[in-house]
Amino acid sequence: MIATRFKRCTPPLVAAVLMGVLSGAELAAQGEPDSLIPLGTTKGERYNRLVIRGVTVISGRGTPGTNRAMPPEGPVDVVIEGNVIVDMVPADPVNLASRRSQRPTGDRILDASGMYLIPGLVDMHAHLPRNGGNLGPQALEYTYRIYLGHGVTAVRDAGTGAGIREMAEQRRLSAANQIVAPRLVLCQRWPLPLGRWNEGNTPEKARAMVREFKALGADCVKVSKSPGHYPDVLEAIVQEANAQGMFVMTDLKVSETDAAVASRLGVRSIEHWYGVPDAALPASQNFPPDYNYWDELDRFRWAGRLWEEADQYPERLSAVIDLMIRNGTNWDPTMVVYEKNRDLARAVTLPWRETLVHPHELAAGPDSTVHGAYHREWKTSDEVAWKRNFQIWMKWVREFHRRGGLLTAGSDDGELGGISLIRELELMQEAGIHPIDIFKVATTNAYQVLGWERHCGVRVGCIADLAVVNGNPIDNLKVMYGRGYGFYGILPREERVKHGGVKWTIKDGVVYDAQALLREAEWYVAQEKRRLGAVADGETR
Numbered sequence: 281m282i283a284t285r286f287k288r289c290t291p292p293l294v295a296a297v298l299m300g301v302l303s304g305a306e307l308a309a310q311g312e313p314d315s316l317i318p319l320g321t322t323k324g325e326r327y328n329r330l331v332i333r334g335v336t337v338i339s340g341r342g343t344p345g346t347n348r349a350m351p352p353e354g355p356v357d358v359v360i361e362g363n364v365i366v367d368m369v370p371a372d373p374v375n376l377a378s379r380r381s382q383r384p385t386g387d388r389i390l391d392a393s394g395m396y397l398i399p400g401l402v403d404m405h406a407h408l409p410r411n412g413g414n415l416g417p418q419a420l421e422y423t424y425r426i427y428l429g430h431g432v433t434a435v436r437d438a439g440t441g442a443g444i445r446e447m448a449e450q451r452r453l454s455a456a457n458q459i460v461a462p463r464l465v466l467c468q469r470w471p472l473p474l475g476r477w478n479e480g481n482t483p484e485k486a487r488a489m490v491r492e493f494k495a496l497g498a499d500c501v502k503v504s505k506s507p508g509h510y511p512d513v514l515e516a517i518v519q520e521a522n523a524q525g526m527f528v529m530t531d532l533k534v535s536e537t538d539a540a541v542a543s544r545l546g547v548r549s550i551e552h553w554y555g556v557p558d559a560a561l562p563a564s565q566n567f568p569p570d571y572n573y574w575d576e577l578d579r580f581r582w583a584g585r586l587w588e589e590a591d592q593y594p595e596r597l598s599a600v601i602d603l604m605i606r607n608g609t610n611w612d613p614t615m616v617v618y619e620k621n622r623d624l625a626r627a628v629t630l631p632w633r634e635t636l637v638h639p640h641e642l643a644a645g646p647d648s649t650v651h652g653a654y655h656r657e658w659k660t661s662d663e664v665a666w667k668r669n670f671q672i673w674m675k676w677v678r679e680f681h682r683r684g685g686l687l688t689a690g691s692d693d694g695e696l697g698g699i700s701l702i703r704e705l706e707l708m709q710e711a712g713i714h715p716i717d718i719f720k721v722a723t724t725n726a727y728q729v730l731g732w733e734r735h736c737g738v739r740v741g742c743i744a745d746l747a748v749v750n751g752n753p754i755d756n757l758k759v760m761y762g763r764g765y766g767f768y769g770i771l772p773r774e775e776r777v778k779h780g781g782v783k784w785t786i787k788d789g790v791v792y793d794a795q796a797l798l799r800e801a802e803w804y805v806a807q808e809k810r811r812l813g814a815v816a817d818g819e820t821r
């Protein structure tokens with residue numbers, strides 16, 4: 281699924297929110313150290329020789345064939361020349377005492393004492409917005425800043441509102457560091473079943489369509505519920521994609537194909553969880569007689585019972601997991617995008633909604649015509665079912681991880697992917713995965729799926745895609761949330777921005793002030809509130 285898209289339905293609430301936030305933003309704009317910064321102000325810089333001094337390293341690397349990752353090591357002076365890590369010098373008391381050489385120096389020194397260095401995070405499932413759409417004229421720039429502001433240096437898009445041609449140009453500009461953006465990997469979506477069941481619906485048509493996608497500039501193919509799900513068609517898609525140097529990611533939903541079929545066909549990534557419990561069932565899912573897949577309330581309500589049903593056959597589920605691991609199939613669960621199903625009230629009161637969520641999203645409500653906006657009736661029983669569903673789902677995610685499966689982290693978000701990805705890491709900890717391992721999952725596991733060999737974590741010779749975190753994320757993942765959002769309710773509001781967050785994000789050797797980028801995103805939200813407020817005023821006159 282994509283991130284929840286609601287339509288406007290509560291104007292009085294909107295007005296109240298607008299008034300409250302605008303006054304805060306305007307106060308902040310009056311020259312305080314944490315004032316908002318106009319979008320586009322902050323520039324990154326690459327240095328001939330950069331030293332990150334006194335940092336504790338979380339390498340994101342580990343033992344091959346397992347998900348066992350290296351624990352923190354520090355303090356270390358990390359030396360970067362251009363876009364490559366060229367030296368790592370231990371600066372702990374024992375090593376300092378036994379060494380005569382000076383500590384390394386360079387054109388720029390980042391004092392990172394007490395901070396932690398991680399490889400750049402990868403959001404393996406995003407839906408980037410288009411400029412000029414619901415999120416306003418600079419939607420992409422806004423989204424990019426939220427990503428980089430949270431240490432995310434690469435994003436795999438699973439179908440963008442901007443269109444592949446426009447995004448291919450964005451990908452080029454980002455690769456050349458001519459725009460402030462994470463690296464982009466673009467999966468072109470198979471034609472969705474919106475009256476297009478006759479497109480890409482046979483193996484022959486599928487092969488031609490994959491070649492078309494390649495010509496348009498796609499790196500990969502994303503198959504959602506569509507004619508691409510027919511097993512014979514999916515097989516043709518995978519074969520042709522591989523021949524073209526592309527890979528396939530699938531969102532299986534409820535279709536003819538399940539995770540076992542997709543894994544055997546050579547699909548690279550299975551998204552969400554669709555098809556995994558289904559593959560363990562000996563017969564059809566136990567949906568009620570009036571179930572209708574295309575009624576989204578039905579779909580998501582009954583999806584919340586599937587893991588419990590499949591868990592009655594643990595040996596079969598275990599075999600599905602083993603099959604995926606044997607075939608090297610990547611599982612990218614994107615738990616975060618389903619979290620609202622287990623606690624809807626939490627989802628609509630998240631602290632960053634105040635300053636960082638676009639007013640179009642704030643004004644949203646349930647809507648049967650919008651994908652993901654299905655909570656028009658959400659009962660206690662639905663939340664209870666989804667809570668059980670999460671527990672069993674998480675048990676199998678943990679099992680996949682422990683057996684050495686290629687697990688990754690994705691947000692399935694179109695706007696706040698940077699924040700949602702941090703929440704996904706917290707959900708992985710809730711699933712029982714150690715935070716040390718989580719940083720491998722969210723970094724070098726993803727690089728492996730993408731086939732990026734020079735991206736190899738924090739090690740000499742690897743590309744410098746990194747983030748310096750102001751705190752210990754192994755101890756508390758909440759320090760990863762920018763602008764102190766993670767400390768909501770613990771600290772006075774004016775204190776929060778001084779705590780935690782990513783301090784610097786380094787992409788391709790280019791150093792960005794991560795908090796400044798988030799201040800730009802907040803500025804954009806304030807501007808958009810003003811712009812849309814003006815539009816609303818105009819409408820009432």
Ligand SMILES: [Zn+2]
Pocket residue numbers: 281282283405406407438531692
């Ligand atoms: Zn998606």
